[in-house]
Amino acid sequence: MSATTTIYVNTRPVEVTERKIGYDELIALAYPGEAVTPDMTFTITYSRGADGHGSGSLTVGAEVPVKKGMVFDVYRTIRS
Template identity: 60%
Template sequence: MSQDDHGKKPVTIIVNTRSYEWAEKEISYEQAYDLAYPNQPLGDGDTATIEYSRGPDGHGGGSLTAGHGVHVKDGMVFDVYRTSRS
């Protein structure tokens, strides 16, 4: 059993009202986007806004930006909004 197997069990996170089991300590902007919009990569002129609530350690809410992540906890909620320039 590796050190990573000790004591870390999956938590349930909510992404755009859908529940997911998440086994990693953190989730990145890109991972949250992929859960919300599987197989729909952002194209030129597309953007995504990711907001979270019920976060860990007194950081109840915030935003994720590309290239960044946040520690997850059970019951954490992510709202992912995709917009396109017309």
């Protein structure tokens, strides 16, 4: 059984088992059950990360090592 780590996505605590987490996984955690459409763009920032990855942003295809208590903010913009 894998150990879990608590992170925070848009202020909600989430248990993850991965050692790294990526852009697509964070969108799915922030907006569960919602389909991503071509008119949506996302901005993902994080803080309280592991050594060398304390804070920053993620872009499409990027991932970052997970650390207990890490905070992720996932913002969605829809073009009209």
